[in-house]
Amino acid sequence: MIDVSNDDRYLRKLVDETALRRYLEDALGEADSVSIARHDEGHSNETLFVEWDDREFVVRRPPAGETADTAHDVLREYRTIDALQETAVPVPETVLACDDESVIGSEFYVMVREAGDVIRETEPDRFATPEHRSTIAAELVDSLASVHAVDYEAVGLGDFGRPDGFTERQVDRWRQQLEWAFDVTEDEREVPELETIGEWLRANVPTDHAHALVHGDYKLDNVLFEPGTPPQLGAIFDWELSTLGDPLTDLGWMLLFWHDPSDPEPPMPDLMATFMAREGYPTRDELVDRYERQTGVEFENRRFYQVLAAYKMAGLGEMFFRRYLEGNSADPLYPKMETGVPLLAEQTLARIDGDRPL
Known part of the structure; x- marks a missing residue:
């Protein structure tokens, strides 16, 4: 039953x-x-x-x-x-x-179904040491590097996307997703800051980028760690947004959900955990350094990619809110987007203006 x-x-x-x-x-x-x-x-x-x-x-x-x-x-x-x-x-x-x-x-x-733990609100007790926390971060970054290193032609994904112009299309796509959501959500409240953010992104989009398989939703709670210690990443989930495109969009997205000790409270606490401020977890800067060492790729235009990540999250949040208003979800997170999306937009504008660290 x-x-x-x-x-x-x-x-x-x-x-x-x-x-x-x-x-x-x-x-x-x-x-x-x-x-x-x-x-x-x-x-x-x-x-x-x-x-x-x-x-x-x-x-x-x-x-x-x-x-x-x-x-x-x-x-x-x-x-x-x-x-x-x-x-x-x-x-x-x-x-x-x-x-x-x-x-x-x-x-x-x-x-x-894979056995192990997805780390969401906090770490499993078996990982609660500085050494294991460092390993969690290393596994997360190294697995992302393995995604971007895939020979997508060799595995049959050569026709999986159009990597040329990918980043510019991302900005347009998420503007369209927001417009789809706004058709319903604007009757409840408006988020004008998102138009300003979208304009900044369109004016600052990189015109040249590497081509790679991208996950599209890569972050700590979309991977599973196997049972036991030391931490070993056993599976990456949630590939629904995967395509061929700009690998740095994945890195920017991962960083959106990584909390530094100096960060303010997150705008969407159900989605953005803060336990990474504990001893042993590296900072976002250190995650970037490891990614650059593992891939040989410099994280240029970092502010753009982190703002784009927040814009995408705002788009997802607004779509969640629309489905809640239409009665098409039982997820208790969705109604929280009424306030979560505007707060994220406000913090993102501060990042554009340099009032928030990357």
Whole structure:
């Protein structure tokens, strides 16, 4: 039976248990015991945990309701993970992808569930030493470097994107995502600072950049650390925004979610943890230094990339807020975007003006 410890009504929007079970039997074989539960930690594509007798799987599908174009392309996510199976990039084992929306009401894919910890609000007790904290950061940076080092032609992703002009298109894309959200959210409140930030980004976008496979949502709580010590990064999740483009956009995004001891309180505390201020965790500057050593790439135009990351987060937050207003999410984070997005925009303007450190 379905685990209804989360919002039962929303869970039933996401999956017809009988139809999914019938579909999976062809790939996984029959099972005496099947249970399905919604994972409530993610905030974008939906994650369902499936217990199939003594095996555990993950089903990924878009959220219920209308979504912005390209924002929740789970089959694109599957293609990336599947292509990386034999590379140095740590990813979960893929099982199948389904483009038949009649099965559960959307496209979806299935992967093996990995054991370990995703670090969100704080570190696991077994990692609570300065040495292990330093290793966590090193693993995070080094795994990002491994993503950017992938020969995307060799793994079959040569047609996965248009890296020329990628960064400029990112600015335009997230402006469009914001406009999609504003169609509904502006009836509640406006965020005029985001127009100013968008104008600054368009005026300062780098015209030349490296070409690489980019993750699009790379940060500490989108990776899993294996059981035991020392910390070892076992899998990178949430590839829905992956494409070919500018690798420094990934680095800027990762830094947005890394808290330095001198930082103010984060504008979105549910998404932006502060435990990285503890002894042993490196600063953002030190993360940048390690990335540059690992890749041989200098982090030029750093202010631009960190402002772009905040602009993207504002776009995501505003899309979250729209889905909340339309009743298309049970996520308790989404209504908090009413105040979180304006505060993030205010802090980002201060970064543009040099009133906040990078």
